[in-house]
Amino acid sequence: MLRPFTEVVHGDHRNPSLTMARIDPTLQDTPPRRIYVYDRGSQIDLLKTLPGSYMWASPVPADILEDAGMIQRTASMSRVYNLDLLIWRKNSPGSSLVRSFADYLQKYAGELAGEWEE
Structure with a gap:
């Protein structure tokens, strides 16, 4: 469902032992539209200004989401725990x-x- 949208990713996101395919074998490892960002603060700015963009992230406090006009959804296919x-x-x-x-x-x-x- 996310294929037509742009994924915003922090540049150091890769964990060699954990690929998206290990989270869910039906997922592609690299979406067709991806932007790597090396400044975590820029991720929120990109999400605010780039229509249809998304990112995989740990929970973000409600006040930050509200200030940025964003929502956060859980991913039912994720079985990864930190x-x-x-x-x-x-x-x-x-x-x-x-x-x-x-x-x-x-x-x-x-x-x-x-x-x-x-």
Whole structure:
């Protein structure tokens, strides 16, 4: 369905072990219309000004989408999950501060996930 539209891609998007074909074998690896952008901030500008453009991205906060006049959709065919890790020494000085930071990140991630599901 996206074939006639232009995909906006960050220039370092390639993960050699994860191609679009591995996400969904029916997808082409390279769409016919693609623009590589090396400045992440320029992606939003291109999406705002280029009719019919799209990009694959991790969730974007609702206020940024609203300011840009954009919408975000989930992709039902995607079965790729990301895992972020925070690793620290258990008994190192400042570990209670790191634990507090980790708790905050987990709470904030939950809030963002709630925005994503709306």
